[in-house]
Amino acid sequence: MAKEIIRATAESIGGLQVKCEARGLSFILDEPIEAGGTNIGMNPMECLLSALGGCKIIVAKMFAKAKGIKLNNIKLEFEGTFDIDGCMDKNPDARVGYSQIVTKYYMDADNSLEELEAFAEFIDTHCPVMDTVVNGTNPIHEVHKI
């Protein structure tokens, strides 16, 4: 086993802006103006799709050659189905998170569509963010008053 701990922090920096940081690298998440934010960064649900996109593409790039895929370029489009009434406590039947995430793979490669479909299946089952989002994880929390 090669278990490791991945670390990140998030901090409120005024309004709905949140500074997210890991290994000294950072970005800001926010909400659109109509949701009470200042729109200087993606919202967290867009960021989740972005994490998924980054992970799938990095897995694709890392494994393409070994899997016989001559990958010239890859682009992904995501569509996540979300019902705001769930998190806003307005509808107990509404799912709080994404009920569905569609990934559209656009691959420029010297391979058949069938080979690309098998490769997309490989990516989906070897992408750590995808596995977490599809199969869930064990959540633990600690609360500290400062």
Place this chain on the structure above:
Amino acid sequence: MAKEIIRATAESIGGLQVKCEARGLSFILDEPIEAGGTNIGMNPMECLLSALGGCKIIVAKMFAKAKGIKLNNIKLEFEGTFDIDGCMDKNPDARVGYSQIVTKYYMDADNSLEELEAFAEFIDTHCPVMDTVVNGTNPIHEVHKI
């Protein structure tokens, strides 16, 4: 029901760098140099924790007043347990994604620790990214050869 579709795109921009975009807002994900990247952005598993952090803090800020929490500041630390051997196909028993995510809440608030613990529980059950990551989602993909 108020179902909506949240959209994002991700595109390979050379090496392991990925440009992630939603509503014209963007950031770049990458890998550390020792993992074959150029380290100009977080890796996707750090980005996933960041999405979680942004979401929990925005839920906290949106609901604090209504829940009687006098929240002066909030900061979160995350520890995700990850085994690289899973996604690298080196160990079939290793989980591909996060097997566990610990959230450490640090809240500066004029409330008791018990009140803050109840509030953290409320946040965890009303955070859309958390719900997705804990309870999973239905994945669908389409593959296009371009």
